[in-house]
Amino acid sequence: MGTIVCLLIFQAVSAQTDADAIMIPKNYFCSGIMYSYSSWKDYWEGTYKRNNLNLGTVSTRMYGIMGNYGISNKLNVLFSLPYITTKASAGTLKGMKGVQDLSLTVKYMPLEKEIGSGKLSVYGLGGISIPVTNYVVDFLPLAIGMQSKNAWIRGMIDYKVHSFFITASGIYTHRSNITIDRTSYYSTALHYTNEVKMPAMAGYNIRSGLRNKQWIAEVLVDNFTTLGGFDIRKNDMPFPGNKMIGTRAGINLKYTFTSIEGLEVTGGGNHIILGRNIGQGTTVNAGAFYIIDLTRKKKNKS
Amino acid sequence: MRKLLPYCSFIMFAVTISIFISCNKNTTERNYQFQALTPVKTDINAGTWKTVLLTSPTEFPLAAPVATNTPAYIAEINEIKGFQRNLTDKQKDIIRYWSAGAILRWNEILRELVARHNLAPYQDEAGVYPAPSSANPFAYPQFPFSNPPYASRSYAYVSAAQYDALVAAWNYKKLYNRAAPYKFDSTILALVPKSDLPSYPSEDAVVEGAAVEILKLLFPTEIAYVQQRADEHKLYRMMAGANVRSEIEAGEALGKQVAQKFAARARTDKAGAAIGTAAYWKQLETDAIAKGEDCWISLESPKRPPMLPLFCKVLPFLFDTLTVVAMRPPAPPSTKSVQFKNEVDEVLYYSKHNTRERTAIVHFWADGTGTYSPPGHWDAIASEEFVKENYSEVRWARNMALINMALMDAGIVCWDAKYFYFNPRPSQVNPDIKTVTGIPNFPSYTSGHSTFSAAAATVLTHILPNRGTKFFDMATEASMSRLYGAIHYRSDCEAGLASGSKVGEYAVKRARTDGAD
Numbered sequence: 001m002g003t004i005v006c007l008l009i010f011q012a013v014s015a016q017t018d019a020d021a022i023m024i025p026k027n028y029f030c031s032g033i034m035y036s037y038s039s040w041k042d043y044w045e046g047t048y049k050r051n052n053l054n055l056g057t058v059s060t061r062m063y064g065i066m067g068n069y070g071i072s073n074k075l076n077v078l079f080s081l082p083y084i085t086t087k088a089s090a091g092t093l094k095g096m097k098g099v100q101d102l103s104l105t106v107k108y109m110p111l112e113k114e115i116g117s118g119k120l121s122v123y124g125l126g127g128i129s130i131p132v133t134n135y136v137v138d139f140l141p142l143a144i145g146m147q148s149k150n151a152w153i154r155g156m157i158d159y160k161v162h163s164f165f166i167t168a169s170g171i172y173t174h175r176s177n178i179t180i181d182r183t184s185y186y187s188t189a190l191h192y193t194n195e196v197k198m199p200a201m202a203g204y205n206i207r208s209g210l211r212n213k214q215w216i217a218e219v220l221v222d223n224f225t226t227l228g229g230f231d232i233r234k235n236d237m238p239f240p241g242n243k244m245i246g247t248r249a250g251i252n253l254k255y256t257f258t259s260i261e262g263l264e265v266t267g268g269g270n271h272i273i274l275g276r277n278i279g280q281g282t283t284v285n286a287g288a289f290y291i292i293d294l295t296r297k298k299k300n301k302s
Numbered sequence: 303m304r305k306l307l308p309y310c311s312f313i314m315f316a317v318t319i320s321i322f323i324s325c326n327k328n329t330t331e332r333n334y335q336f337q338a339l340t341p342v343k344t345d346i347n348a349g350t351w352k353t354v355l356l357t358s359p360t361e362f363p364l365a366a367p368v369a370t371n372t373p374a375y376i377a378e379i380n381e382i383k384g385f386q387r388n389l390t391d392k393q394k395d396i397i398r399y400w401s402a403g404a405i406l407r408w409n410e411i412l413r414e415l416v417a418r419h420n421l422a423p424y425q426d427e428a429g430v431y432p433a434p435s436s437a438n439p440f441a442y443p444q445f446p447f448s449n450p451p452y453a454s455r456s457y458a459y460v461s462a463a464q465y466d467a468l469v470a471a472w473n474y475k476k477l478y479n480r481a482a483p484y485k486f487d488s489t490i491l492a493l494v495p496k497s498d499l500p501s502y503p504s505e506d507a508v509v510e511g512a513a514v515e516i517l518k519l520l521f522p523t524e525i526a527y528v529q530q531r532a533d534e535h536k537l538y539r540m541m542a543g544a545n546v547r548s549e550i551e552a553g554e555a556l557g558k559q560v561a562q563k564f565a566a567r568a569r570t571d572k573a574g575a576a577i578g579t580a581a582y583w584k585q586l587e588t589d590a591i592a593k594g595e596d597c598w599i600s601l602e603s604p605k606r607p608p609m610l611p612l613f614c615k616v617l618p619f620l621f622d623t624l625t626v627v628a629m630r631p632p633a634p635p636s637t638k639s640v641q642f643k644n645e646v647d648e649v650l651y652y653s654k655h656n657t658r659e660r661t662a663i664v665h666f667w668a669d670g671t672g673t674y675s676p677p678g679h680w681d682a683i684a685s686e687e688f689v690k691e692n693y694s695e696v697r698w699a700r701n702m703a704l705i706n707m708a709l710m711d712a713g714i715v716c717w718d719a720k721y722f723y724f725n726p727r728p729s730q731v732n733p734d735i736k737t738v739t740g741i742p743n744f745p746s747y748t749s750g751h752s753t754f755s756a757a758a759a760t761v762l763t764h765i766l767p768n769r770g771t772k773f774f775d776m777a778t779e780a781s782m783s784r785l786y787g788a789i790h791y792r793s794d795c796e797a798g799l800a801s802g803s804k805v806g807e808y809a810v811k812r813a814r815t816d817g818a819d
Binding site (some may be wrong): 050181183190191195233 | 329333410414421602603604658661665671673684724736737741
């Protein structure tokens with residue numbers, strides 16, 4: 001239920017880079033800070049939508065750092081690292097906090113071609129995420145993450161005519177098994193192990209809007225679906241190995257300053273419109289980024 | 303730096319690939335690693351061991367088996383040969399699974415049923431919690447809600463019925479002295495370790511029959527599932543060459559007869575009324591306030607009625623109901639006292655300082671919603687020790703019965719204290735106390751985990767003295783996990799451990815004189 005937050009944290013951090021059709025040029029380095037606040041009252045227990053007065057509103061705050069470096073105009077590498085806190089407004093359960101997973105992504109653009117009056121570009125992305133602290137996972141919905149080591153590939157296509165663009169991508173994420181603090185648990189049968197299978201995930205992301213040198217304004221719809229897992233039973237606790245499905249709709253804005261060269265600010269929001277075994281989260285996020293040209297800096301020094 | 307980056311991305315690519323490839327998605331489950339049971343002793347004289355409810359091992363008569371030179375027996379031998387001609391891999395897996403032991407596997411099945419049904423009912427639209435009904439078990443909420451007291455009673459009845467049934471079975475085994483099929487006919491393969499134990503009646507079928515009969519009563523929505531497991535179990539014995547069909551039928555019938563005696567007891571042991579009434583719930587509050595103490599209030603929203611307040615009236619196995627009252631621990635610190643305030647502060651400290659290590663302890667022992675409950679955890683601990691000991695089935699049953707009777711009686715004694723004192727939980731007294739695990743919906747004093755754990759540890763230490771302080775160390779950790787989790791005061795834990803040990807001693811006393819020690 002709260003896991004939506006964990007699953008979407010990375011996407012929130014990298015909202016500007018992981019599923020968008022923007023490359024930074026060779027030898028440019030972009031770094032920034034991100035903040036997001038997500039909360040939900042309602043969640044889906046299987047397909048049954050309910051609230052829980054013993055949780056009230058479950059909220060998650062994420063403070064992240066990220067970076068993006070242009071190895072070439074066609075190859076970028078990205079990283080991000082979030083710190084997360086969770087809280088339930090009602091009931092007695094204690095919220096959690098901690099540094100979550102380090103993500104590394106390689107983004108490659110093998111093809112860029114004029115088609116009609118617009119430009120078509122194709123991207124291939126691959127990434128991993130690795131938990132950097134031994135945070136508690138078996139305490140959903142208040143756990144800050146899922147503890148799995150993830151590896152994903154994303155294929156993406158973008159078409160842009162003048163300032164109008166549309167980007168579509170599909171992602172497949174493999175998740176490693178995780179270990180929890182107890183040595184037995186019930187899924188649909190009783191298991192005598194501390195190891196939990198994490199189903200792989202698939203998803204899509206479609207975004208469209210205006211993109212020019214100064215502005216990006218876009219609407220987006222995306223989805224993630226675990227390929228397996230089981231439903232939360234009526235009035236049971238959520239579990240990392242649950243089946244989880246979520247479809248979100250949202251908007252993003254990005255403004256690149258002309259007065260201060262290299263400074264960008266972002267803001268956005270999204271809302272889960274349909275889910276399964278996740279909270280119906282509403283998220284707002286903001287970020288500030290600074291881009292520097294390492295080549296020029298070097299030249300300046302010499 | 304620029305030269306380094308392509309290398310970095312190459313390494314990252316390699317790591318990505320290795321995550322895809324290296325993560326073996328299959329988990330290793332401990333209970334599938336257990337080896338086939340190879341009893342070091344047959345305990346051939348176990349027919350004389352002291353029973354729980356049976357007045358004598360011959361209370362239910364068992365006819366002599368047919369002679370092995372009759373066409374009926376020869377036909378049964380041929381049936382086994384037929385099974386063994388074409389064993390599929392799946393059938394071989396079934397043999398491997400069940401050969402670990404009948405008491406063990408049925409205890410595991412019961413633990414699974416408890417976990418499946420250990421879910422508190424969800425409130426209706428009006429905010430009222432519906433109660434499960436044994437008369438209408440499939441309606442939501444399904445019957446039962448196998449919370450810790452219900453679970454402890456389930457484990458006790460199944461274990462004790464299986465034990466009595468096996469004592470009776472051992473009596474007939476010695477009396478009729480029928481050799482196993484693989485001894486009678488050397489062409490029959492023994493797909494389980496060979497044993498000198500007479501095979502009539504089948505001890506596996508006795509265990510299965512007793513379990514099925516009790517589970518019909520305790521988990522009525524699971525009868526179809528239980529029967530499926532029972533059929534598989536019975537078939538396994540024939541496929542393995544260990545029993546002919548009539549040995550199984552005789553064993554199952556005996557197991558059921560003995561279990562019916564336990565089921566009759568269960569129907570009248572007052573567990574059915576343990577939920578109490580709205581008037582009684584109110585009375586508990588009034589009584590506590592009359593004593594000048596702050597009384598327990600449900601911390602759930604909407605407020606949930608307290609869990610099984612009259613479980614203290616349930617008939618124990620190891621002593622009588624008067625003893626339950628006599629064993630009641632002394633009163634906890636008054637909610638108005640300085641000591642109480644200090645204890646609340648200590649809980650607040652653990653709430654604010656939940657280190658990763660302590661949280662791991664809290665979650666290891668939590669055994670809350672959707673789990674086999676604390677008594678089931680102790681059955682799992684006991685089972686994983688017992689598989690190393692290669693007991694006969696009757697000794698397995700005796701040891702599990704002792705542990706589970708102690709666990710159930712510990713539950714009764716603990717629930718008596720909880721509702722007699724009706725003490726508030728720490729988070730009720732100080733809302734700043736946030737918990738690292740779910741807060742149970744019943745009064746604080748004494749800690750159920752502590753009581754259950756000390757009772758089980760006392761019995762286990764008697765059975766396996768060479769384990770030293772292992773079980774008491776575990777019990778102490780289980781007990782402290784409730785303080786670390788910020789859901790119990792220290793005095794709840796300490797009084798629970800003391801009281802659980804006393805209950806455990808009753809089982810030890812029984813163990814010393816039951817003929818098995």
